[in-house]
Structures are given as structure tokens and as C-alpha cells.
Amino acid sequence: MNDLSSLRAVYDGRLLTEPADMAPFLTDWRGKWTGRAWAVAQPDTAGQVAAIVRWCHARRIPVVPQGGNTGLSGGATPDDSGAALLLSLRRLRRVREVDPLNNTMTLEAGLTLLEARQVAQSAGRLFPLSLAAEGSCTIGGNLATNAGGVQVLRHGNARELCLGLEVVTAEGELWSGLRGLRKDNTGYDLRDLYIGSEGTLGVITAAVLKLVPPPAAQVAAFVAVASPADAVELLQRAQAALGPRLTACELVSDVCLGLVERHMPACRSPLARRSPWYVLIELSEPRDEAAALAALASLLGDALEAGRVQDAAVSSSLAQFKALWALRENVSEAQGAEGRTIKHDIALPISRLADFITRTDAAIAARWPGLRLVTFGHLGDGNLHYNVSPPADRCGPAGSADAAWFLSHEADLNRLVHDAVAALGGSISAEHGLGVLRRDEAARYKSPVERALQAALKQALDPSGIMNPGKVM
């Protein structure tokens, strides 16, 4: 049934079947999940994608779509049955259109986010999606997982940056919804249904993405605050004073800063004294840097005077701007260098965020003394990477007794954190999606009505259940 010659007959692109060729596609980049596939298809066009899915649909062969394979939730790794075809979209790499006057570009799914940003830049525009994996994650994957990142406060998630989609349906038909329109009320919102569905309803092959004029100047401030509550107060103050010129507002704990300084010797706090928490503020100006610096100075002056801020350093060059951002962007890697990590990608109403940190920190400290809380994230979006590291004296490598002890508490720790999130009206997956990692937990926190609605949508758009089975649902 799964005969390769009949699949080879429907498209003339790449088809990998040798274990060594397939291996890079069958393990996620962190090595957390490994699966099997009977083949890896690498089509070159959307038409080829449709032919492959049509072929799989006729034979009820599961299809696992994959972009840059940089996901954090196991959404792009097949299970270990070996029944699935892995469908890599990385060779769909055409720039279909760039329209600076409409502030849009139409790209195929396999371009990386970095390439997408470069296409925008060449047209004198900014594509504002920005995240750590941008050199290897793809536009298709960004949309399939509704990626977030550091500019969501101002520009929204991947969802908000997409005007139109081209999708191969679960039955192998090509839907062209590549509309470059800000307004279109002509039926149900298919676009937003496919965005964030992690390849379980169809395959995104191209998208119309929003562009914005690039800012003329960007400045950043690294600000010491006494508590999460003061960090939230500073956010509110910055929103009022700067309006949409506030383009990022990130939270970093002193534990995080300490790890970055330990593992990245080039990274140093610009402040003379330590503080339990820091806020990184980024301000973008359409015209000139002087106005940006003046606005930032005025904001920080007011906050210092009100006693809600302890100290602050403001960037006065691009190098300094990058150095301040490096303190935030290196947290995840620095934590990784410290041994195993347990990660939580959670979102909360911003009004509950400080309360959440205080109470959950205390609950964890009471139950597991010595565990280190490595808390940072996108304050302006209410999105915390509420991560946990083992005690400093129990950081043994993978496979050690220390690591086994630490990971034996993972399920209980997840339960404690996610119960607290749910109790405050939050989300247990803010920007990383469900994949297999959070699938069952997500179901636990959803009402029966919501689970039934989700199942009805899956059934409607993928009636034979071949699209990325076992993910999300």
C-alpha cells in the first residue's frame, strides 16, 4: 500500500527513505522527541504538496508537516509507529510578491523568519516577528504554531501579522486565500483556524504577511525594580507615557541575570547594584533618536521620583542597545548550561502576574526547597517563561542521579504551576503550542463544551484524521 513508486509518480521532488537521510527530520532540535517515518517528502511547490497529501489521503497515511524543526512542544516529530509520511516544507522557498505600497509580502512556507525579515528590509519595510530561532524556524511553522516573540506587545503574534493564507487541505485540495486585505468580511475566518492548528487541519504553503515602516531610532533601558508588582507598575507607566512607541517590555529576574553573567562572560549588568528584578524597555521612534531618548528619560525620571524604580541604564549606541538585549536573550541558553530545566510557557492577565509569581514561588519553595526559579519573559504580554533549574549543588549531567531526581518531580511541578495558572484565568501554553508536550494537560483545563467544539472542528476539516495525528487533540 505504502509503495514508494506510486508516490514518486505523483510528484518529482525529493523523497528520502534512507535512515541516515531521514534522521535529521525525525528528532527535534533539542533531542527531546524521536520518532519514525516510512519516508520524508520534500516537495518544491504547493502543487506538489497537494499531490502528496491527496495521495496520502486516499491511502489513509498519516502526514506530519514540518518546517524548521525548531518547535519546543514536539509538534513536528512523528510518533514511533513508522506509519507516517514526514512532509518537510523547507523547499517551498519562493518570494511570490513584495508590495511595499500595500505593506505586504507573499512568501512560501519554507523561507526562514530571518529571510522573511531580510526580504522586508530590502523593500524598506520591517516584518516585526522576532524570536530566538529566527535563523532556522520557517514562516510556515511560525504560522502553524502562532509564534510570539519579543515584539508582540506592539505588533501582535504571528496571527496578527498574517492577512492571507494558502493551505493544502487534509484532502489534498489547494485553498488559495492569499488576500492582502485589512478588511474582508465575506464568510467564516478560515485563516485564523489554520493559524495555530499545528498542522492538524491542513498544511500552510504560503502566506501574505503584514509589513510596517521601519522605525528610525530604537533605544533600550535596563531598569532595576524591587518586585514583580513594581515591574507591572512600570509597564503601565510606560504604556501611558510612550503609547505605541513602547515596542517591548521584558522581565528578567536577578537569578536569570546571574546565570547569564556566569555562562556568557561578555554579558555584564550595566547597573552598579543588584536588584531582585529587572525590566528591559524598548522604545521605537518613527523619526529621531533624540525624541526617543527624551521620552525615555522623562519616563524613568518620573518612575524614580515615585520610588517605583531603583536604577536604570539607557543605551546610547547600537552596541549598547544590543548589549542590553543580550542580557535578556541569553537567559534560555544560560539556563541550559546549568543542567536540566523544566519549562513553563504561561500567560496570565497582567493584573494577576505579580500575584502569581509571589504565590507560586512560595508554594514551590515550600515543597521543593533549593529549586531555582528562573523567571523571565514578555511582561507586556503577560507571558512568563516560568522555568525551574535544580539546586546549584544538584546539577549533574543527563543520566546522573541528580538529573533523575530532578525530572522525577516534573509532573508534580507542572501540575502545581499549571493549576495556579488556570486558577487565575491564564493559559498553560502562551506561545509554544501544545504539540504532544501539553496536549493532555490542555485538555484537562478545558471544559467539556470546548473539547467537543475542538473535536467537531478537527472532524470537519480532517475527517479521515490523517493530519499530524496525536498532536494538539
Place this chain on the structure above:
Amino acid sequence: MNDLSSLRAVYDGRLLTEPADMAPFLTDWRGKWTGRAWAVAQPDTAGQVAAIVRWCHARRIPVVPQGGNTGLSGGATPDDSGAALLLSLRRLRRVREVDPLNNTMTLEAGLTLLEARQVAQSAGRLFPLSLAAEGSCTIGGNLATNAGGVQVLRHGNARELCLGLEVVTAEGELWSGLRGLRKDNTGYDLRDLYIGSEGTLGVITAAVLKLVPPPAAQVAAFVAVASPADAVELLQRAQAALGPRLTACELVSDVCLGLVERHMPACRSPLARRSPWYVLIELSEPRDEAAALAALASLLGDALEAGRVQDAAVSSSLAQFKALWALRENVSEAQGAEGRTIKHDIALPISRLADFITRTDAAIAARWPGLRLVTFGHLGDGNLHYNVSPPADRCGPAGSADAAWFLSHEADLNRLVHDAVAALGGSISAEHGLGVLRRDEAARYKSPVERALQAALKQALDPSGIMNPGKVM
């Protein structure tokens, strides 16, 4: 089967059955559509809505949800079979929560948009949805039709201003998705599926809406330009120079301005000379008016020097700001005072907008000499109200030979305009929805694949087909 006593038994709110009581609900506000219903239910709570829909679902009785009854496409008027229950949401009027720190408010569906804006203002915030019917349209209706308006350029459509929903499903179950989160990737996007579905998939009973800090200052400019192409050039210039401080950019033709001046004697152009086109620019500043005026002066100076702008008037008081806006906001009413109108609510890629106007104007003039094109709209969103009035000497009242002659060309005129829109990748319903008015035309411009996907979603969420039958699909 449709026995009232059994319906009265499931909820204790209002139930109208007398023709005189029901009449206001059975004709749209413009008097364009009139239908019949066997009763009008006016529940007071979401729980009552669920009980009513459950009751209807069990009996396969069609349900037509209605908010403020201000729609322009007949989406809230029942057909004339008399089989449907009209479900008025206007008595669901509770403010469930206002959370200024999270920049959200949770409102029930029956509050008017104006009331919603007032709730926001009382909390020191702005709810930026703004449109002509705001005194009577409801939040539920705004979301069910994904309303647009004059601030979309900066803040998006109703869709982009909603974080969470509470919905009564087509089977009468209550789904609570009232999440006040900027990020939540835990499954398929139910929220955006219900938004814009015009009551055909379920009934929106409450929503979490986004708030923003109010601007400290707003200024407007009324700018004369020679052509639609120059208007688009000015938009691009304004986006580059003002960034997100540009909060509205509207287009008005001299024909529109002439009608406003004729029918609203208080409204007068601030410019000494006529011009074929005008652009209304609104700039909002988080801090002070002086900065706003300086930025606007600099923008207009550059555009004048480049010869892309003929003349401009800038508001220097709130009264002047309102007077400039009145020139734009009264176009629709002024056109109505001139006799029958044929309206097109279309969206185009902004890069195709000038071309569309030039070519379509010429095609209409060639085929129907003397028809007046009353073109205005939301330039920044690519959304034109491409309206048509009869020749000045054939403006007879409704029922006259003139009116009959004019309306006899409506279908051909729609076809010409909408074919031109479709050929340029546009939308035939930008912000007014489909209702019954554009249902069949929309289907004509959609591919068979898209029609099949839309039908699958309707079938999945409203399997017995009771929700607002005959609308959208």
C-alpha cells in the same frame, strides 16, 4: 410544537408575541428588509439564552440573533416564513469586569458601543472601536459582524479588539472562553471563528475587549490632493513619518464634499479652493499637542514641497477637529438626502486602489452617463464606500419613475463593480458582512474549495442548521 407555554417555562425573561410589540425587531433600521417571526425572546442572562437555544434546537426552530438592529446587510432580519424565533440580545447589559491594569473589560453583548466606550473612559482607558451607529449598535453585533470603522488603521477591526468570548452554541451549550490574555496557543481558534459569523454558528453573549491608554492630544488635517494616486502617496508618507501616531486616514471626493455642504449648511470646507479629492488625517499623541502639531506640520510641509499635496487645513481646537471630521462623517447622510443610493463596501490592496477608482469610474461613466460616483472611505485600510447616486436631474423619490429607472440598473452595476474588485484581489464586503445582501455574490467569487470548507464549518458547529438560516451561506 412551537407552543409558547413550554418556551415560557424555560426562562422567565421577556417574550413578545403581539405583532405591534414584535414589529420593531422585524424590519431593519433602513426599512430595506422586513420579515416575520413567531415570537421575539428578550432574555436577561447568558444562561437564559442557552435555555432558549436549547429549546429551539430540540424542536429545530430557527433562531435569528439580533443586537442593535443597525446592520446594513439584512443579517438580523428573519425571512418571511414566520418560522423563526427572533432572539434579541439587547437586555444582556451587565459590565462583568473592568481591569485597567490588564487593559481589558468584560461586557455582555447587549451594551451599545457608545456605552462600552463610556465604561472604558470611566476607567481611564480608550476602547478604540468607533463607527457611525455607535449609539445604537451593540457589542455583540459588532463582534458578530466584525465591525470596522474609522480607527481600524491603528487598532484593527472588532476582531483585533477582542481577546475572549462567551458563546451559546447552536445546541444551546454555554462556552466560556472569556480569557483576558494576549497569548494563548492551546487549541483551535474558536474565538475568531465566531467573530464575523453573523450569528450563523452560535450566539455571542459576552466578550473580553482590549483597552488602550487614551491619547493626550489629537489633531486632524483636511488635505487637498489631485488624485487617488496622490492620496495613496500621502498615506504612505504619513505612515513613514508618523508611525503608529497616525490613527486615521480617510478619503473624501469633491462630489462627497459638495453633497455635505449642500445638505448640512453648518459644514464648510476649510480650504479656499476646490480639489477633486481630499484626505483627512488624524494624529494621536500620548503626551502633548505641540508635538502632534509639529509632526503634522512637518509631514504636510514635505508633501507640499514635493507637489503631492495642494493645500491643507490643520485643526487648532477641539471644535475645529470635530468640524473637519464632520466633513467625512456626514457623507453617508448627505448622500441619502439626495435620493436613492447604491452602495458598495469594498476592500482592495492599497497598491491597487487608485487604479481601481480610475478604471471603474471610467467604465461606469461610459455605460451609465450622468450617474454620480460618491466615493469615500477608509483609505488607510483600503476600504472604499464606492457609492453611486442618480444623475442630479433624476433624483425622484422612492416609487417614482426616476427611482425605478435607477434601481433597475443595480444588479448590473454591482456586477461591474464587484468583478473589478475581484479582478484586483479585493473583497466585496469589507466591513458590513454578507447577511442576505451579499450572500450570493460572495459565493460567486469564492472557489469551490473555499465554499466546501465554509460549508463544513457550518455543518460542524450548527449541525441542525437552526442558526440564522439563509444568512452568510
